[in-house]
Amino acid sequence: MCDLARDMNPAMRVVEKRNFSLMHLVTRVHWENNRSNAMNQTTQQPVKCARCYQPVEKPIYRTIQFIGFDGMRKRSMRESLPFCSDEHASHEQMSREG
Numbered sequence: 001m002c003d004l005a006r007d008m009n010p011a012m013r014v015v016e017k018r019n020f021s022l023m024h025l026v027t028r029v030h031w032e033n034n035r036s037n038a039m040n041q042t043t044q045q046p047v048k049c050a051r052c053y054q055p056v057e058k059p060i061y062r063t064i065q066f067i068g069f070d071g072m073r074k075r076s077m078r079e080s081l082p083f084c085s086d087e088h089a090s091h092e093q094m095s096r097e098g
């Protein structure tokens with residue numbers, strides 16, 4: 001019994017040490033992520049919804065088809081635009097179709 005207890009203790013200590021360094025690593029990764037996110041925010045303009053012009057944190061891109069002019073000729077064109085919601089994407093599509 002005594003021998004077993006003596007053998008267990010060093011093993012426990014090793015596990016604790018490993019956990020600590022893992023925690024340390026995770027904390028560091030979080031810090032690195034936060035730092036790069038903050039840097040992106042200062043350099044990037046927020047994307048605005050093509051329908052309501054509100055800044056969108058996570059825009060969804062939809063291909064909008066519309067009739068454009070290629071010189072003097074009417075032509076069906078398409079454009080990928082950011083939207084805040086599917087609803088606004090379909091509103092924009094409907095308004096372009098006239």
Ligand SMILES: [Zn+2]
Pocket residue numbers: 049050051052053054083084085088
């Ligand atoms: Zn919108």
